[in-house]
Amino acid sequence: MLEIKNLQVKLEEEDKQILKGVDLTVEAGKVHAIMGPNGSGKSTLSYVLSGKGGYEVTGGDATLAGEDLLDMEAEERAAAGLFLAFQYPVEIPGVGNMTFLRTAVNSQRKARGEEEMSAADFLKLVRAKAKDLKIDADMLKRPVNVGFSGGEKKRNEILQMAMLEPKMCILDETDSGLDVDAMKLVAEGVNALRDEGRGFLVITHYQRLLDHIKPDVVHIMAAGRIVKTGGPELALEVEKNGYADILAEIA
Amino acid sequence: MAAPLVKQDATQARLDALDLPTGGWSTPARQDALARVQNMGLPHARDEYWKYTKPATLVDATAPKAAVYETDEAPMFGDMDRLKIVFVDGVFDADASDDLSLEGITIDRLSDAKDIHWAKDLYGALEVKGQDPVERPLAALNTAFASDGVLIHATKTPSKPVNLIYKHQSDSSDAILHHVVKVDSGASLTVLENGPAAARFNKCLEVDIADGGAFHHVRTQGRDHERRAATHMFARLGTESTFKSFTMTVNGVLTRNECVIELTGDDAVAHIAGACMGDGDFHHDDTVFITHDAVNCESRQVFKKVLRNGATGVFQGKILVKPDAQKTDGYQISQSLLLDEDSQFLAKPELEIYADDVACSHGSTSGAIDEDALFYLQSRGIPHSIAQDLLVLSFLAEAVDEIEDEALQEEILTRAEAWLSRHRKD
Numbered sequence A: 001m002l003e004i005k006n007l008q009v010k011l012e013e014e015d016k017q018i019l020k021g022v023d024l025t026v027e028a029g030k031v032h033a034i035m036g037p038n039g040s041g042k043s044t045l046s047y048v049l050s051g052k053g054g055y056e057v058t059g060g061d062a063t064l065a066g067e068d069l070l071d072m073e074a075e076e077r078a079a080a081g082l083f084l085a086f087q088y089p090v091e092i093p094g095v096g097n098m099t100f101l102r103t104a105v106n107s108q109r110k111a112r113g114e115e116e117m118s119a120a121d122f123l124k125l126v127r128a129k130a131k132d133l134k135i136d137a138d139m140l141k142r143p144v145n146v147g148f149s150g151g152e153k154k155r156n157e158i159l160q161m162a163m164l165e166p167k168m169c170i171l172d173e174t175d176s177g178l179d180v181d182a183m184k185l186v187a188e189g190v191n192a193l194r195d196e197g198r199g200f201l202v203i204t205h206y207q208r209l210l211d212h213i214k215p216d217v218v219h220i221m222a223a224g225r226i227v228k229t230g231g232p233e234l235a236l237e238v239e240k241n242g243y244a245d246i247l248a249e250i251a
Numbered sequence B: 001m002a003a004p005l006v007k008q009d010a011t012q013a014r015l016d017a018l019d020l021p022t023g024g025w026s027t028p029a030r031q032d033a034l035a036r037v038q039n040m041g042l043p044h045a046r047d048e049y050w051k052y053t054k055p056a057t058l059v060d061a062t063a064p065k066a067a068v069y070e071t072d073e074a075p076m077f078g079d080m081d082r083l084k085i086v087f088v089d090g091v092f093d094a095d096a097s098d099d100l101s102l103e104g105i106t107i108d109r110l111s112d113a114k115d116i117h118w119a120k121d122l123y124g125a126l127e128v129k130g131q132d133p134v135e136r137p138l139a140a141l142n143t144a145f146a147s148d149g150v151l152i153h154a155t156k157t158p159s160k161p162v163n164l165i166y167k168h169q170s171d172s173s174d175a176i177l178h179h180v181v182k183v184d185s186g187a188s189l190t191v192l193e194n195g196p197a198a199a200r201f202n203k204c205l206e207v208d209i210a211d212g213g214a215f216h217h218v219r220t221q222g223r224d225h226e227r228r229a230a231t232h233m234f235a236r237l238g239t240e241s242t243f244k245s246f247t248m249t250v251n252g253v254l255t256r257n258e259c260v261i262e263l264t265g266d267d268a269v270a271h272i273a274g275a276c277m278g279d280g281d282f283h284h285d286d287t288v289f290i291t292h293d294a295v296n297c298e299s300r301q302v303f304k305k306v307l308r309n310g311a312t313g314v315f316q317g318k319i320l321v322k323p324d325a326q327k328t329d330g331y332q333i334s335q336s337l338l339l340d341e342d343s344q345f346l347a348k349p350e351l352e353i354y355a356d357d358v359a360c361s362h363g364s365t366s367g368a369i370d371e372d373a374l375f376y377l378q379s380r381g382i383p384h385s386i387a388q389d390l391l392v393l394s395f396l397a398e399a400v401d402e403i404e405d406e407a408l409q410e411e412i413l414t415r416a417e418a419w420l421s422r423h424r425k426d
């Protein structure tokens, strides 16, 4: 589904190399987790894949279902099926959450040559999905993420994911700032979307989330590279011993 | 006394090009205004009050030509039940206008109002007051030379708004209109204005609101790119009265909208807001002067400007709180969204406060589109151009929200969206 080969990325404005050759393949139907110390480049990887400006790809490539991602505009990547749940969802005063969601859903449909969703169908769908995530009508009406608590913002990310039904979901520290109940809701939301055709890349520091969203593969990222890959047990090892052992082992 | 030397020639040339309407009850006010213009002289580039906006083309003896903009867009406020009064290049069009009778109000035309008229004491009166402490010579010129206008007296609340429609059909028209509105105690009146009016338009609107009266005003200034306008609004508010005015301006090579509001009765509320969008050869100036002269009054100024391609926005806004105007609540915000580096916003916010128990705040900002917000929207599949439009509309929202009537809000937003989609750059 998602294939990243030797991806190298530097900052556009500075001479600072952040990703130094990332190799990673997420197959359809699988959940991969990325763990790693702060500053190792996890968010950068998710931003570069989804098309954020300010970065320069200096080598390697990335494809989604065979399509070259790096050549596309951010909105084209989304329409092609890529979704990023942001580590820090952006507040947009003055744009209603509902308007935002409907514009997003219909823009993607239009880009794929599909028919736009009617207002009535959209409303029905969004209400059902919001209910699952315990997002009330008021949150849907408010401006995007404005005045939302940390947990509400993350649930709103999952709502967007559920509405957009992407092929490849990247979740960047979706568990941070969540209490136990909110984490359960988020995990249920993610699990509900798990199916054979869809890949997941879950960036997290904690085993906690992975208890709920069981990963197939776990990667450790450090200093701009994937330094170790293993099964779910690797996450347990990190939980117990931190990154020091693993980093020492590969040094 | 004569005008300052630098202004004499231009002032004289302009006055020579005009005929003072004579006869009737307005003559003394007109003659007084003429004398004042002769004393002050018309605005000059070196005037402090015209620091950011060049007055020359508003003062010139003849109006610079302005092509008429052809559009097949649905008429502004077209879906609303309203009483239409149409002026074409400043000339009243009886055929296109509705019958001027409406329960609760009387409407007369300035040019044919009877000899003994209620407006006699008001015509030019607020304009004269508004000349102090800052001179507004174009308003005095208007009082002297206005060829027509409407005189609206609201004794009760009419069933629908009055819509002044200003059509532009001649590329060299130079229109001067002066309206007077008097709202009685307990009455509420909504006035809508729309259209470019002329190649050059000088308009004055005086609004006197008695205790407990309410005046709502929504205006759009047409789509003609080359038109010029200098408008003045003078309002006096009595006790517990309300004044709310919103203006949307798109296009127009030069616009100067001055608004002078005096809160003279306790517990009065005055809101003035504006949203403008300019692309290219566009200079828009909002100049506001609000005087608090009573206790526990509220004033709000909310101005938003979207500028691109070398467009210029100007805001001069002042709140003056007199010594006895305790418990004043004054708010002023002026912001611009610069869609590129060629555009500019010049702001001069001022507070002058002589009372000690007041809450006044003002802020002015100038910024670009929020790139993080833009990326967030795009990452959900929303194309760049549409994402940008959403952010522009959200920027304008605080100003548009000042319109109380939801149908009017919707109308303004629809027009703003249409403008954006016409001016999209991918």
Ligand SMILES: Nc1ncnc2c1ncn2[C@@H]1O[C@H](COP(=O)(O)OP(=O)(O)O)[C@@H](O)[C@H]1O
Residues within 6 Å of the ligand: A011, A018, A036, A037, A038, A039, A040, A041, A042, A043, A044, A045, A054
């Ligand atoms: N826009 C940026 N400007 C400056 N430094 C950046 C920027 N983006 C990322 N970095 C730097 O790149 C490194 C990786 O950051 P990030 O991808 O956020 O790491 P992680 O998500 O793994 O904590 C850090 O050293 C961070 O400071």
Ligand SMILES: [Mg+2]
Residues within 6 Å of the ligand: A042, A043, A044, A087, A172, A173
């Ligand atoms: Mg991060």
